[in-house]
Structures are given as structure tokens and as C-alpha cells.
Amino acid sequence: MIQAHAVRLFTDRGYDTVTVAEVAEAAGVSAMTVYRHFPTKEDLVLIDQPARLIAEKVAVSSATQPVVRRVGGALVDAATALTGDKGDEPAVSKRFLLDCLRLMVSTPALRARHLDSQYALQQAIVDALGDDATTHDAAFHAQAATSACLAAMHTALTRWAEDDGQTELPELIARALAAAFGDVVGHRP
Numbered sequence: 001m002i003q004a005h006a007v008r009l010f011t012d013r014g015y016d017t018v019t020v021a022e023v024a025e026a027a028g029v030s031a032m033t034v035y036r037h038f039p040t041k042e043d044l045v046l047i048d049q050p051a052r053l054i055a056e057k058v059a060v061s062s063a064t065q066p067v068v069r070r071v072g073g074a075l076v077d078a079a080t081a082l083t084g085d086k087g088d089e090p091a092v093s094k095r096f097l098l099d100c101l102r103l104m105v106s107t108p109a110l111r112a113r114h115l116d117s118q119y120a121l122q123q124a125i126v127d128a129l130g131d132d133a134t135t136h137d138a139a140f141h142a143q144a145a146t147s148a149c150l151a152a153m154h155t156a157l158t159r160w161a162e163d164d165g166q167t168e169l170p171e172l173i174a175r176a177l178a179a180a181f182g183d184v185v186g187h188r189p
Contacts, residue, residue: 006045010099011103057077068181071145072149072177156175
């Protein structure tokens with residue numbers, strides 16, 4: 001609820017002009033409550049749920065598949081779960097996700113934090129790959145493949161925000177992965 005109020009205020013009035021105290025007032029809580037759940041103002045926009053979901057999906061994927069297929073498949077599957085694109089109830093609202101993405105793209109402080117979160121996501125994915133990243137060379141391969149998949153996903157997320165979610169997010173991610181890797185990922189839009 002706090003995050004929803006924050007994103008609405010940031011979207012309506014601009015990220016830099018809204019204070020945490022104003023977010024707290026809109027949510028009907030104290031500023032200390034906001035900081036207890038969101039240690040920084042940037043945390044009010046960042047969503048950590050996708051990172052956990054992606055890492056879980058990578059961890060349960062078949063280790064016999066190429067790393068790019070495991071990571072790419074997890075990205076598409078997580079987007080499907082988050083947006084409810086298979087008829088399921090979405091984990092978060094599409095409008096909320098779009099608003100968060102637009103804020104991250106348009107606000108320098110949020111872009112920097114988003115980049116930090118991408119590095120953390122990359123490490124979580126590499127950790128979830130388990131035995132595929134145990135040697136120095138295997139870890140390098142896993143990091144490079146994961147980074148390339150995340151770059152393709154970022155391109156899809158940016159396009160999704162630009163076209164106001166007109167194309168389904170999992171489809172855009174699959175198309176971006178196919179553009180980068182061909183059919184190796186195995187997800188067809």
C-alpha cells in the first residue's frame with residue numbers, strides 16, 4: 001500500500017519533488033513506518049519480487065539445458081507469472097509495473113539503483129545455476145550469458161513501457177532473446 005501511494009505520487013508529481021513525508025501522509029502512516037519497510041526513497045519504486053521469482057525458476061530448471069535457455073526461459077516465465085499473461089491473476093498490477101518502469105527510465109537516481117539491482121539479480125541467477133558455475137571458467141560463462149539475457153530483457157522492458165504495455169511482456173522478452181540468441185532460448189512469441 002505504501003509503495004502504491006509512492007509510485008502514484010511520483011508519477012503524478014515527479015520523483016524528485018515528492019518527499020518521503022508526503023508518501024507517508026498519503027499512505028496514512030508515519031515516515032518511520034515508510035523507512036522501516038523501504039530504507040531509501042529509491043526502494044519505494046524498485047520491486048524485488050521478480051528477482052526472487054527469476055532465481056527460483058532458474059534453480060528448478062534442468063541443468064542439462066544451456067545456460068542461456070535456462071536463464072531466458074526463467075525470464076519469460078517470471079514475466080508471465082508477474083503480469084498474469086496466461087490468464088492467472090497477476091502478481092502486481094500491469095499499470096503499477098509500467099509506472100515503476102517509466103520512473104526508472106526517466107529518473108537518474110532510479111536508473112543507478114536499477115543498475116545495482118541488475119548486478120544483484122545477475123549474481124542471484126548465477127548462484128541459482130549451481131553446478132553450472134562452480135569453476136572459474138564456468139562462472140565467467142554463466143555471468144556473461146546471464147548478463148546478455150538481462151540486457152535483452154531490459155530492451156524488452158523499455159519497449160513495453162514505451163508502448164504502454166500494448167504487447168504482452170513475456171512476448172517482448174521472448175522476441176528480444178530471440179533477436180540476441182536466435183532459437184537457442186526456445187521460447188517463441
